[in-house]
Amino acid sequence: MSDDARSPAQYVADIDAARERLAAFAAGCSAEQWRTAPLEGDPRPVGVIVDHVADAYEYMGGWVRRILAGEDVAVDGTTVDALNAEHAVAAAATTPDEAIAHLRTSGAAFSGLMAGCSAADLRAGDGRVERFAQIAIRHPDDHRAELEAALGS
Helix, strand or coil, X not given: CCCXXXXXXXXXXXXXXXHHHHHHHHHCCCHHHHHCCCCCCCCXXXXXXXXXXXXXXXXXXXXXXXXXXXXXXXXXXXXXXXXXXXXXXXXXXXXXXXXXXXXXXXXXXXXXXXXXXCHHHHCHHHHHHHHHHHHHHHHHHHHHHHHHHHHCC
């Protein structure tokens, strides 16, 4: 858990802002940029990476709901890597409009989940609910920044 003690409403605002920054970046990509894989060591094209963030909102939301229901949810790098690999195949032909719509829909659902949380809910699962909220802010911004740098945007 962080030391900044943000409220659920502050997390929602920050999640929404990060999501919209990525959506604006995606909307500004050319068709050629959308299909290129500009990141060294990452074979995914820009479009798959953008849609990956949308997909991550969904699986993180599922984990948050389970934690809030009192389940002990095990999440590790292997789990996330498998979800990302599966997604990369499924999203190979995603268009910019589809990815942006997916990003907005899944991101809004995740924000809605956070909006319904109390400060105590954020601490559920040894603070993992709050950690997922932090990831939901950082994740789209990290991918956007690395893509912008790689594309020279």
